[in-house]
Amino acid sequence: MTESLTIRRPDDWHVHLRDDAMLQGVVAHTARQFARAIVMPNLSPPVTTSASAAAYRDRIRAAVPDGIAFEPLMTAYLTDATDPDDLVRGKDEGVLTAAKLYPANATTNSAHGVTEIANLAPVLAAMEKAGLVLCVHGEVTTSDIDVFDREAVFIERHLSWIVRQFPGLKVVLEHITTGEGVDFVASAGPNVAGTITPQHLHINRNAMFVGGIRPHAYCLPVAKRETHRLALRKAATSGSGKFFLGTDSAPHARDAKESACGCAGIFNAPFALESYVQVFEEEGALDRFEQFASLAGPAFYGLPVNSGTVTLERGPVAVPDTIDAQGTPVVPFHAGETLNWRLRA
Numbered sequence: 001m002t003e004s005l006t007i008r009r010p011d012d013w014h015v016h017l018r019d020d021a022m023l024q025g026v027v028a029h030t031a032r033q034f035a036r037a038i039v040m041p042n043l044s045p046p047v048t049t050s051a052s053a054a055a056y057r058d059r060i061r062a063a064v065p066d067g068i069a070f071e072p073l074m075t076a077y078l079t080d081a082t083d084p085d086d087l088v089r090g091k092d093e094g095v096l097t098a099a100k101l102y103p104a105n106a107t108t109n110s111a112h113g114v115t116e117i118a119n120l121a122p123v124l125a126a127m128e129k130a131g132l133v134l135c136v137h138g139e140v141t142t143s144d145i146d147v148f149d150r151e152a153v154f155i156e157r158h159l160s161w162i163v164r165q166f167p168g169l170k171v172v173l174e175h176i177t178t179g180e181g182v183d184f185v186a187s188a189g190p191n192v193a194g195t196i197t198p199q200h201l202h203i204n205r206n207a208m209f210v211g212g213i214r215p216h217a218y219c220l221p222v223a224k225r226e227t228h229r230l231a232l233r234k235a236a237t238s239g240s241g242k243f244f245l246g247t248d249s250a251p252h253a254r255d256a257k258e259s260a261c262g263c264a265g266i267f268n269a270p271f272a273l274e275s276y277v278q279v280f281e282e283e284g285a286l287d288r289f290e291q292f293a294s295l296a297g298p299a300f301y302g303l304p305v306n307s308g309t310v311t312l313e314r315g316p317v318a319v320p321d322t323i324d325a326q327g328t329p330v331v332p333f334h335a336g337e338t339l340n341w342r343l344r345a
């Protein structure tokens with residue numbers, strides 16, 4: 001049995017760090033494990049310009065505890081009013097790594113999202129030319145589409161169009177939850193990739209209904225049937241460079257989740273590597289964990305691999321019921337469970 005695993009220091013290619021006290025409360029969990037992270041711009045109000053992304057980047061840097069090296073990679077939230085020149089300037093100045101497409105009202109804080117994707121054509125053309133990555137929350141939002149079909153229909157109606165229309169655009173289908181998502185990414189060109197969260201590797205949709213309604217298993221896109229979870233596990237552990245780590249850690253205060261209208265989002269940052277590595281072990285793929293966590297993402301984004309390493313060692317880790325984020329209790333993914341691997345400090 002493998003007792004420890006040392007890999008290049010990984011990156012998180014999709015995370016929500018929030019702002020203010022919540023940012024102060026959560027950022028160390030990410031920075032302890034990951035050298036860099038693609039930081040989502042869905043604050044309220046959202047980060048829509050390169051100037052607001054630079055300001056947010058500075059607030060994140062200031063919140064990282066002394067002695068930890070962590071580089072936030074910033075994204076701009078696309079709206080109907082996005083100025084392509086501002087994005088290109090942001091990329092040239094080294095402020096922006098990506099821009100994020102949220103279909104309007106698809107998820108938390110997406111009310112300002114894009115209402116008509118075809119109208120984004122000038123923005124997408126400018127991004128393609130500038131080499132700015134497009135990160136996509138891939139769900140349609142029309143009420144006639146079943147919530148479990150929203151990713152597959154988005155791919156069919158919108159993502160295929162984007163990829164066809166802008167063949168040189170780098171596109172990441174974020175937090176893939178379906179076999180359709182896996183197949184789309186796998187069969188697209190090398191400029192199309194996907195991130196996979198720990199929760200979508202661990203749970204299927206039953207988890208939301210075990211003995212009652214389980215708000216802490218609710219995120220968007222919502223977990224799907226078991227067949228989809230198995231397709232995701234296969235993709236993540238395949239060794240392909242097209243699928244890489246993106247936690248989608250999305251902290252919400254406990255009472256905002258445990259509510260008549262509970263927020264979508266799972267806070268998995270505190271034990272993200274421990275959670276992922278358990279899946280790789282179960283799949284007999286520990287030798288491919290470094291590719292998924294530390295190599296494929298930088299290769300896709302055109303960034304160097306990190307120089308340091310992290311070591312995971314076999315041994316029980318008890319995940320607490322709640323984590324205090326500067327006075328706000330947040331329930332972590334795997335709360336109350338014991339995981340089999342721990343990150344060596």
Ligand SMILES: NC(=O)N[C@@H](CC(=O)O)C(=O)O
Nearest residue numbers: 016107108219220250264265
């Ligand atoms: N994943 C989620 O369920 N929630 C995210 C938004 C998102 O990534 O869609 C959040 O910001 O809370």
Ligand SMILES: [Zn+2]
Nearest residue numbers: 107137220221
């Ligand atoms: Zn999303």
Ligand SMILES: [Zn+2]
Nearest residue numbers: 016040248250
């Ligand atoms: Zn997200």
